[in-house]
Amino acid sequence: MTLLLGPPSSGKSTLMRALAGKLDKNLKVSGSITYCGHPISEFYPERTSAYVGQYDLHNAEMTVRETLDFSRRCLGIGARYEMIAELARRERDAGIKPDPEIDAFMKATAVQGQETNIITDLTLKVLGLDICADVIIGDEMIRGISGGQKKRVTTGEMLTGPARALFMDEISTGLDSSSTFEIVKFMRQLVHVMSETVMISLLQPPPETYNLFDDIILLSEGYIVYHGPRENILEFFESAGFRCPDRKGVADFLQEVTSKKDQQQYWYLDQEQYHYVSVPDFAERFKSFHACQQMQKELQIPFEKSKTHPAALTTRKYGLSSWESLKAVMSREQLLMKRNSFIYIFKVTQLIILALMSMTVFLRIKMPHGQIADGTKFFGALTFGLITIMFNGFAELQLTIKKLPVFYKHRDFLFFPAWTLGVANIILKVPVSFVESAVWVVLTYYVMGFAPAAGRFFRQFIAFFATHQMAMALFRFLGAVLKTMVVANTFGMFVLLIIFIFGGFVIRRNDIRPWWIWGYWASPMMYSQNAISVNEFLASRWAIPNNDTTIDAPTVGKAILKSKGLFTGEWGFWLSIGALIGFIILFNMLYLWALTYLSPSSGSNALVSEGEDDVNEMALEGRRKDARRSKDEISQVVSSDPGTNGGTNTLAQSRVTLPFQPLALCFNHVNYYVDMPAEMKEQGFTESRLQLLSDISGTFRPGVLTALVGVSGAGKTTLMDVLAGRKTSGAIEGDITLSGYPKKQETFARISGYCEQTDIHSPNVTVFESITYSAWLRLSSDIDDGTKKMFVEEVMALVELDVLRDALVGLPGVSGLSTEQRKRLTIAVELVANPSIIFMDEPTSGLDARAAAIVMRTVRNTVNTGRTVVCTIHQPSIDIFESFDELLLLKRGGQVIYAGELGRHSHKLVEYFEAIPGVPKITEGYNPATWVLEVSSPLSEARLNMNFAEIYASSVLYRKNQEVIKELSIPRSDNQDLSFPTKYSQNFYGQCAANFWKQYRSYWKNPPYNAMRYLMTCLFGLVFGTVFWQKGKNIDSQQDLYNLLGATYAATFFLGASNCITVQPVVSIERAVFYREKAAGMYSPLSYAFAQTCVEVIYTILQGILYTVIIYAMIGYDWKADKFFYFLFFITASFNYFTLFGMMLVACTPSALLANILITFALPLWNLFAGFLIVRPVSMQATLLGSKI
Secondary structure, eight states: OEEEEOOTTSSHHHHHHHHTTOSOTTSOOOSOOEETTEEGGGSOHHHHEEEEOSSOOOOTTSBHHHHHHHHHHHHOOTTHHHHHHHHHHHHHHHTOOOOHHHHHHHHHTTOTTOSSOHHHHHHHHHTTOGGGTTSBOOOSSSOOSOHHHHHHHHHHHHHTSOOSEEEEESTTTTOOHHHHHHHHHHHHHHHHHHOOEEEEEOSSOOHHHHTTOSEEEEEETTEEEEEEEGGGHHHHHHHTTBOOOTTOOHHHHHHHHTOTTTGGGGBOOTTSOOOOOOHHHHHHHHTTSHHHHHHHHHHHSOOOGGGSOTTTSOOSSSSSOHHHHHHHHHHHHHHHHHHTHHHHHHHHHHHHHHHHHHHHHSOGGGOOOSSHHHHHHHHHHHHHHHHHHHHHTTHHHHHHHHHHHHHHHHHHTTSSOHHHHHHHHHHHHHHHHHHHHHHHHHHHHHHHTOOOOHHHHHHHHHHHHHHHHHHHHHHHHHHHHHOSHHHHHHHHHHHHHHHHHTSSSSSOGGGSOGGGHHHHHHOHHHHHHHHHHHHHHTSGGGOSBOOOTTSOOSBHHHHHHHHTTOOOSTHHHHHHHHHHHHHHHHHHHHHHHHHHHOOOOOOOBOOOOHHHHHHHHHHHHHHHHHHHHHHHHHOOOOOOOTTOOSSOBOOTTSSOOSOBOOOOEEEEEEEEEEEOOHHHHHTTOOOSEEEEEEEEEEEEOTTOEEEEEESTTSSHHHHHHHHHTOOOSSEEEEEEEETTEEOOHHHHHHHEEEEOTTOOOOTTSBHHHHHHHHHHHHSOTTSOHHHHHHHHHHHHHHTTOGGGTTSBOOOTTTSBSOHHHHHHHHHHHHHTTOOSEEEEESTTTTOOHHHHHHHHHHHHHHHHTTOEEEEEOSSOOHHHHTTOSEEEEEETTTEEEEEEEOOGGGHHHHHHHHTSTTOOOOOTTOOHHHHHHHHTSHHHHHHHTOOHHHHHHTSHHHHHHHHHHHHHTSOOTTOOOOOOSSSSSSOHHHHHHHHHHHHHHHHHTOHHHHHHHHHHHHHHHHHHHHHTTTGGGOOOSHHHHHHHHHHHHHHHHHHHHHHHHHHHHHHHHHHHHHHHHHHTTOSOHHHHHHHHHHHHHHHHHHHHHHHHHHHHHHHTOOOOHHHHHHHHHHHHHHHHHHHHHHHHHHHHSSSHHHHHHHHHHHHHHHHHTSSSSSOGGGSOGGGHHHHHO
């Protein structure tokens, strides 16, 4: 078993993906990779091996068990059946009778295609997921399992398969050290008992986990610095002059010794002066090391292919047959549709509401027939039905894009052929189309007064059903091709415009310019329009002789069809249905092609290599001198003992130049309850409430760094949320005081900072702008701008972000900053608020040892300024753990089992637990954090028959802590309760100015949104301008005027609708940031909404001007100044209310998907009452309100 170590961007993931056959096929790769002597071109490495990626991509609506069952079912059993059959034959020949239970187990693991399997249960048990097996995974909008559990699900997906070579990339992120140890120990057993090949990349492996590995690969800057036995690696570095210190984790030492900034501290040759050894020098030196020479000798002897077991390499592309794969995917998609049933119910409900409203507008008693003029109202009613059905299919765009990340993972890992997902979606959406089309036709057909014939009724249903299927196929295809919501929404509306404008309603066929006539015949909506119109107007009641001599047609029905440029024979219906079926097949085939061949979107990251540091340091030296000078001018030394509370404090040894008030936070007998989840009630729990925190007491004091430690599910983050006032639901009991006074959330938000684990930031601003924005809104308005600017520079230097000041933040895992850089930005954004108390949730999670050291150095510098800092932490190394002053240790169930000092080398913690009878002693060099989690685990409690929470509650340490709490809970005579003259640091104008500044810069740096918006504006304008070329100058008939009205209506509606839909993903991303900033008390929601609206209005006004200039001249409207500016005003105003309506929907709904579906309700409704489908005097009085809306 091999451990792969290396700093960020060293190439660890790339190496693993290359070995697992997961690299992009278009990349140029030199060298060779062989399995058992066979090049990877001779088999399927994706199936022979398994790659566990860094990112946790799962279907949020599925449970843990369902996710693992699906992966096991798709990956298949490999050669397990043949091996068990061979084993049974040999046992029979040898007369061996196998153990019945073992025999039953092995046979159960070899059954192909089962929906559930015992392997899933085994994997759940091994990974510690059995406690959450039936809980949905969840995402940012759906409550589910924890981040650490998601990481284990990612690992479990691949462990359920038959792969014998496992490449596991950073599988310990979010896990506590004891869980990591147990998982790696299980993997070691697989390697040594089952002869599997395993390579694991870990970020901060503790010593006990590190010692489980056989070999080590150290990778840095793309070079292999060491590859060989674990026992020889320290010998190699000592030969180069570097030694690992005592009580330093070897893995941490290895990741720092190649870094230019950290290398010198490990130089141990006193007789020689230190000189920097570069990574290429290390790699060259390794070539002469005995471990490398031994490996080279082994590589020179080729592996004998004849010794390869026939089942070792997989030559079948997929684990299941095509039919079985389709069944598995169909089953999963059916489950997802069931879990998302609210969406489909909501779509049907809004369709019913629209049908009822349209019925009141086109009520049959107001819809006479028999005259050509009457046909216009029926034509409008039919067209509105088509528009509604088309918009109803638009939601398929977002539903498709939502599935793509998980689909790409499964497709690339050969879970199933790509076409199976496409076919499953196509088949399962047929009933949806059937129901939605039936609902519309059944409700509207007879009430609106269409032809009273059963045959005509069913033919209209067929036309609407085919149209709905075509719309869903079209938007599925667009979603699979465009892949991102902003681009897909914008381009989707453009395609909808093209289809609609050439549909035969806005402009008839005879009036379309010759250069656009192809668009008419290529528009699916034209065929839908023809189908429903021919079906209606060729009915017997429209067979009245035509008296209009201007139209050469024998009957009124044919005259109406001819006047609209539509087909005039019954054949037109079936021709149109055939064309729609052709479009359905075409779009679905293109959808399957896109799923099969297109790659997922990728982004760029802001990376700073070691080689760039010198240049950056020189460029920043001037700024750092200014920062130091300002520090010397402003800072003054005020001594303060840790644990005091009161007065102000500025420490010259830190870079912080602003005064603050040190505060102690005390909490006594805190309990927290939530409503009992429905899942637990189904399992037999009768209580109405679930207790997450149980009688927790403690103190967090100034100048003291406190670690909040416990296994996953112990309640660490819950406790921090309760103390920080972040819990908006549930019941909280107990006393929480701040320097002796009861905590008030209004004032507490002003003096506290909260670093969330998820690192939520606006993606389109720079690092410097993010920190400046936080300082602007959170520092007192009494501080001048110059001092704020210097403070921002000092904080950036403190967290080592000055070299990245101009880098865009980007989206996590997609673009911008790395995980470690984002973590430091999160700390900087809170630190720049100059808080007295800082909560940090998992500040080192997802970081390698060096990055974690940088973050903890930042944390320690913060504590040294006299602030109160508390951190939750999962798997600390010895260095990190012992950098804390005090520990609050929780067990599962939210109970305290230790609260007190750590002491030098954690001796106070160790002495406390070793004094408990039965607790095993800690071994020399063992990580105290790992040891204490192991000895206090539920398994250990059960073995020792004791409750560590009860032992602590009856201990001397507990009574001592209660005395401290009592002392700090009494206000000092020189202390006053916190109070501020205003709720926020800035007045309303200052809040608006800061929010406008950030939003403006964010919009300016978001070309996928704004550039696409203006590009679409030009395209929309050019399309309208060329379709309606100079129509405004030649109004010779009623139809000419109708065409001009159609141009004005469509030009306003469709680009406005595009704005409405396109703005939603942008606002949705920023909404998550808004929630964090609102919780921090940075500003009032009104100021944020006002600033965001103002920025959007500016861009929309420019869009309106650009659009007006294009279409006004090309269509040939009347060139008078007053009319031009009236036109500009109404176009711009329309764009603004469309855009602001889209923003409002995101703000009012819990998910972007629901907001998108609501648009498909609002847009047809506005379309109905726009005055074009049916003019206002014709509408019933009851619908005049809708017309005004």
